[in-house]
Amino acid sequence: xxxxxxxxxxxxxxxRRPARRATPxxxxxxxxxxxLILADLPGVSPEALEVEYSSPELRVRGRAxxxxxxxxxxxxxxxxxxxxxAGSISAELANGVLRIAIKKxxxxxxxxxxxxxx
Amino acid sequence: xxxxxxxxxxxGLQRPWSSALAFDAFDGLRREMxxxxxxxxxxxxxxSLTAPPRVRWSLEDAGEALVVRAELPGVAEKDLELSxxxxxxTVKGERKEELPEGYSVRRRERGTYSFTxxxxxxxxxxxxxxxxxLEHGVLTITLPKAKEAQPRKIPVRTS
Numbered sequence: 001x002x003x004x005x006x007x008x009x010x011x012x013x014x015x016r017r018p019a020r021r022a023t024p025x026x027x028x029x030x031x032x033x034x035x036l037i038l039a040d041l042p043g044v045s046p047e048a049l050e051v052e053y054s055s056p057e058l059r060v061r062g063r064a065x066x067x068x069x070x071x072x073x074x075x076x077x078x079x080x081x082x083x084x085x086a087g088s089i090s091a092e093l094a095n096g097v098l099r100i101a102i103k104k105x106x107x108x109x110x111x112x113x114x115x116x117x118x
Numbered sequence: 119x120x121x122x123x124x125x126x127x128x129x130g131l132q133r134p135w136s137s138a139l140a141f142d143a144f145d146g147l148r149r150e151m152x153x154x155x156x157x158x159x160x161x162x163x164x165x166s167l168t169a170p171p172r173v174r175w176s177l178e179d180a181g182e183a184l185v186v187r188a189e190l191p192g193v194a195e196k197d198l199e200l201s202x203x204x205x206x207x208t209v210k211g212e213r214k215e216e217l218p219e220g221y222s223v224r225r226r227e228r229g230t231y232s233f234t235x236x237x238x239x240x241x242x243x244x245x246x247x248x249x250x251x252l253e254h255g256v257l258t259i260t261l262p263k264a265k266e267a268q269p270r271k272i273p274v275r276t277s
């Protein structure tokens with residue numbers, strides 16, 4: 001007899017729903033003044049997002065609810081070089097995308113030297 | 119120290135950032151990438167980062183309604199198009215390039231994409247009452263079931 005004949009099935013064990021971990025994809029952009037990091041964090045609200053800097057590490061951690069219950073924890077770490085100005089770090093979350101801006105330390109930015117005519 | 123981190127980001131960034139003025143910033147990044155891929159080539163986490171970006175979908179039966187959900191970070195409302203009939207829903211969308219002027223790319227994992235996705239619905243829905251919300255980069259479409267498809271309570275008789 002096949003068990004497939006059973007029209008009603010059930011389980012005595014509810015599925016477990018541990019938090020899933022995920023590494024969000026990022027873009028890193030650079031210009032003369034500094035760096036811009038973009039990270040995809042779909043479903044993460046500003047309240048569920050942490051951006052922390054503890055020299056030399058920048059850590060991004062965000063939680064988002066999953067449709068099937070439970071949640072996903074996005075986490076990504078970056079090591080910042082000493083040539084960057086950690087005090088300048090700013091972050092903004094919009095449309096599920098986190099934007100982190102980091103300036104380079106002032107003495108290291110390219111600078112135009114005016115040439116005076118004698 | 120860092121060599122044991124399985125986090126792609128920290129490793130790749132380390133060199134170009136700590137020598138932000140060096141001439142070989144690109145070479146450094148490429149060397150890191152090559153090294154990482156040779157070591158972690160079969161790691162699922164890395165595979166998912168190097169695969170072309172894809173949209174994650176879900177369809178859930180919430181009793182009185184069906185709920186379709188799609189993760190669309192960075193997709194603007196104006197770049198989304200939805201159409202729904204009683205049996206299927208079609209979502210078209212596009213994520214556009216995001217490169218502010220004057221910036222050059224040091225690492226690219228997010229990418230751009232466009233998609234058209236049609237999802238057949240398991241029960242008939244009431245098209246007039248369909249609702250869509252785009253919040254925190256997640257599109258949620260709520261499709262109330264047609265009257266005939268609504269769940270109904272079974273009265274319990276006592277004897």
